[in-house]
Amino acid sequence: MGEKDTAAKHYFANDAFFADAFNFFLFSGKKVIKPEELSPMDSTEAARIFGEKSSTSVQRHRDLLKLWGARENEDAVFMLLGLELQSKVHYGMTARNMLYDALSYATQISDIKRLRKRQKAGNTGNNDNAGNNNDSAGNNDDAELTCEKGIVTIRMTDSAEFLSGMKKDDKLKPVITLVLNLSGKPWDGPVELHEILNVKNRELLQYINNYRLNIVSPAEIEDDDFKKFSTACGFALKVIKHQNDAGLADVIKKQKSTDTETADFISAFIKHKKIFQERDTNEVNMMNGLDLWGQKLQVLSAIDALKDKGDSDEAIVNYVTKRHQVTPDYVMKLIQEWHDSIQLQEQSKAPNPSIPAGS
8 A cells, every 4th residue: 555545545544534535425514424423434345255056255455434323313324435545547446446436335235144043043052942933022933943962043034034034124324436536636537337338329328227426536526515515525525636736735724724634634735845844733724834844945947047158066056045045055955956857867768779770
């Protein structure tokens, strides 16, 4: 797992930021999902698929999965919320997320099956007549239980329930998976399953179940809409949007400071990490770092212009130290950076010797 993926997963494991992302997408920023209503879940999705003569295990790892326990008309309502964090566009994301959700439902069905078996085994252990399929209230149960030599056998009286291991009125927790595109670019991949299917007869699509991505892409969010976020998560995503354009300085100047957790997350995604170096225990003052970054850009611009004129390194050091009030060592360091960048550009333009000319 790369630096960006690790930083994003750590950041959004925080219930406040996780809830903020979902509230932005689902409720236009309204604080419906509260951090204290979230509980972490095992993000491993696994299921066993049974065929006629064999079975296959399927296992996938989500980035983050949490259980949301809300109240609806004074009843507890539970929902599974999955968050997928993408530092690059994934062109197979529709099929991938569909599998995640399907495995979540398959896991719930397996859990219900195990629960039903435990319940029947418990009833058997408390019943003197193990073969009696009436419960303590005298109602007819839905299975016949036998116990011989300590082995409990369960036979469902309803063949449909026996096949599925579920009762007719059993319900599953809904699953919502949200993709957070942290690439800093618009999502140019498919957002529906139908887009990646090779179907020439378009009339057939109406009979093929579709799956649509739920996605938040900072590069496609209007600047005013970042106000709908209620935590520093909104600021972080806005920085990611503007990381390579002139608007970055304005975003940081308006914010001035942020918490260390958000600063660490942003630092993993942008090149200008020094902006976030001045910090105390809980807060990062970005203004001094922004000034230093601006000064560096000015010095690099001056070096580039003087190099175009053909000035020597010594002449550039003398001029820039006086013009920008910086030390000679600092200027020499940036001159070396300039040389390194020029060398990289030349290497990228050079032909690959392993590829024959004209091929």
